[in-house]
Amino acid sequence: MSLDRGAVDADLPHAVESRRGNPGAFRVYTYTLLIVGTVAAAVMWWRMPVAWDGRLFWVLPALVVGFVLAEQLAINIDVRGGVSWTISFTEVPMVVGLLVAPFQAVLLAHVLAGVGTLLVRRVHDRAAYNAGVMLIEVDSAFLVAHLVNSALPGVSWAGAFAGALAVPLTSTLFAVFAVRLLGQSMRLGSAVRLIGRVLVVGLLNSSVGVTAYELVRHSPWGWPLVMLVVTGLSGLYVAYNGLLREQRDLEVLSDVSLMVARSGQRTAAPAVSGDVAATVIDPAEWQVITERIKDQLGARRVVLRLWPDPRQDVRTLIAGDPLPGKLDHGGRDRSVRDDPMLRLAGAGVRQFRQSNATDEVLDALAMRGTHEALVVPLRGANQVLGVLEAHDRASRWRGFGRADVQLIGTLASHLATAVDNRRLLARLRHDAYHDPLTGLLNRAGFRETSTSLLRAHPDATVVRLDVDVLAAVSDALGYAWSDRMVVAAGRRLRELLGAEVPLARLESGTFATLLTDHTDETVELEANRLHSGLAAPYQVDRLSVEAGVTVGYVQARIEDDGAEPGVEPDVDELLRRSDMAVRAARGNGEHVRAYSPSMGQVFLRRFELVTQFRQALASGQVQVHYQPKVALPSRQVLGVEALVRWSHPEYGRLAPDEFVPAVEATGLIDALTSFVTECALTKVKDWQDRGIRMSAAVNLSVRNLDDQSFPDRVAEQLRRHDVPPELLTFELTESGVMSDPAKALPVLRRLHAMGVVLAVDDFGTGYSSLAYLRRLPVDEVKIDKSFVLGMGSDLGDLAVVRSIVELGHSLGLTVVAEGVEDDVARDALVTMGCHVAQGYLISRPLPEDRLEAWLSARTVSGPGMRNETVLTLVP
Secondary structure, three states, X not given: OEXXXXXXXXXXXXXXXXXXXXXXXXXXXXXXXXXXXXXXXXXXXXXXXOOOOOOHHHHHHHHHHXXXXXXXXXXXXXXXXXXXXXXXOOHHHHHHXXXXXXXXXXXXXXXXXXXXXXXXXXXXXXXXXXXXXHHHHHHHHHHHHHHHHHHOOOOHHHHHHHHHHHHHHHHHHHHHHHHHHOOOOOOHHHHHHHHXXXXXXXXXXXXXXXXXXXXXXXXXXXXXXXXXXXXXHHHHHHHHHXXXXXXXXXXXXXXXXXHHHHHOOOOOXXXXXXXXXXXXXXXXXXXXXXXXXXXXXXXXXXXXXXXXXXXXXXXXXXXXXXXXXXXXXXXXXXXXXXXXXXXXXXXXXXXXXXXXXXXXXXXXXXXXXXXXXXXXEEEOOOOEEEEEEEEXXXXXXXXXXXXXXXXXXXXXXXXXXXXXXXXXXXXXXXXXXXXXXXXXXXXXXXXXXXXXXXXXOOOOEEEEEEXXXXXXXXXXXXXXXXXXXXXXXXXXXXXXXXXXXXXXEEEOOEEEEEEOOOOHHHHXXXXXXXXXXXXXXXXXXXXXXXXXXXXXXXXXXXXXXXXXXXXXXXXXHHHHHHHHHHHHHHHHOOOEEEOOHHHHHHHHHHHHHHHHHHHHHXXXXXXXXXXXXXEOOOOEEEEEEEEEXXXXXXXXXXXXXXXXXXXHHXXXXXXXXXXXXXXXXXXXXXXXXXXXXOEEEEEOOHHHHHOOOHHHHHHHHHHHHOOOHHHEEEEEEHHHHHXXXXXXXXXXXXXXXXOOEEEEEEEOOOOOOHHHHHHXXXXXXXXXXXXXXXXXXXXXXXXXXXXXXXXXXXXXXXXXXXXXXXXXXXXXXXXXXXXXXXXXXXXXXXXXXXXXXXXXXXXXEEEOOOOOEEEEEOO
């Protein structure tokens, strides 16, 4: 068995171009081999005259048939990068030719069979190179045979044996050098091992040829034995070739899977307009994947078409020969979805050939300039994501086989799964930075986008716009109509600003944008223009609703006595200052107001709240309310979430968002967390003493996670109240952990080791990092209420909720849904397999006395698993 004349058996032009080979040097090398082989053959032809008698009329055809058969029983070994070694049985007919035929007959038979096979296989670009190597092979075989016969005149078969063995060694040496010229790297050790393996196979084939000849020559019935040996050896090679192919297929599957996984590791920045594609496709990375598939299939061309979203154009990636005609659009083509071959592909792999194709398919094949094609759709969970095509087997004249069909089908399944997963990941990333209702940036997305713009435009202006009519609309027409007004307001702002200006919905009817390249005068004009456009009446169900709009803006560079010299405010600080401007405008009855440093008086109230906080804790102004959590679908009341409330004697009832950030910023959050935990554990202990098993959840701050002694204090509270740690849950936000994971993770691991339940709160609104979620020692994930509230009207929200529930199941986490306000949402969550529900459908947050009244009126008692009483919600 020999290497197939240089073993360059793939798409040579593309291999040279993509691997930075030297095509000019390879052409010179090819013509040199052809000239040297031709001259040497002419000299030997002249030195070895032969009488062209009748015997040659059957010897020559027999040798041609032998060499052709030897070419068909070949083993292909791929060298990555588009080059493959083809190991065949040419030593067997070569041995016979050296023993029974003259030089001229062997030369003609070898060249005719080899070049003819290449031309039939349509490997035209390497015919000259292979012809030159074939000539040199026959020259070297007869030269070595002559020298050995001269040294060993009594052993007739020795020369033929040595001459046949010289053939694979000669072709391998030329091929190794050819591979180097093609830009492929092969280490010296690898080349030596390859030559050694070729030598072993050549020894086996040459031995079989010599043995068969001697057996047939000296035994009248030796030919049946020879046929048995040849049949068995052929079967062995075929089996070995199959095992080798399976090994290569497994390797390429592994390589493609790794390439696909690595291609999606970069996190895309949030899009300004919010119109983010469902899957991010990097053409350079997916081009490498397409090339790898082409190399393994040995195809002349592989075409990968991807349309991961119905709204997107088709992304076309081509490895090998370019597509002819109208199918080649430089990467994007929408018309290919109507192609007959793609429509006929169905669910599995379809093999189309000109020999048995319909007229419609014949036209499609002709359009591609191919005789045979394998077509397989990339099917995701709910739709077709693309199509993978392979055109014309480059190295085999029989076309694509069963192994090729199986491989391309498996590859298509891997690619479809990867694209589908990328869509889900891209959706989660998109939702982490965008408002689910309007599709605009959310606070996190605005922060990310504006931070980079502020570096390039330090004089930029942050504008905050508050639409005040939403509460009245909600009271009169319901929340759905107020949501429609929010969407309409966001659409108006997008039209006024253009697609490239960052625009975010911060909360409710509050929007923010970042204006660049504006002067003081033009900023004021732009703010008034935005106000006028946003305040125009809204048509709501044949009603014209007036919108009260207040606009506040602040420039990034502003003289502020409270700011440190040379330190520019960040986006959050600019948003806070623009909020001060909005509040000041409302207080003065204005529509548009710029921030001024005098508005810093708001910090006075913040300072007062902080200084009064400890006294408020001691005097009972700060109370804990409880919101029940119910298991789905059993309706068992599992526990409550403890929520803090402050009834200030001067400012009235303060929302947690108003005083908790101030308490947190001044380092008093530990006192607040300790107070809420004490109240929660007291309540859990009271239930436990009454034989009722219910847990309590407490929200944690990022400052709590910075304190390494926090787990010790929690352990002391649990011991003092004699409450099992599994009845205490700490809820933490994604942003709180990710702000400093090096400090937060050790604290969380200690709490988890104690048995305290840890939950990720507001999942989907922060970082939403899957890798981070797997690292955290958490037991629960809470779906943010904005997604749950939108499930009934937004299919996107429904898909996100379903994805988070499935993600929680796959990670073994309990999934809690916040914001459950109607039966439809609860029933949908039950169908998805969500574990726990929390929201106004069950109960609002209640003070302790009203909670007990609610439990008495809305639940029934029953036996639990630990001889404890469980409470079940009355239907």
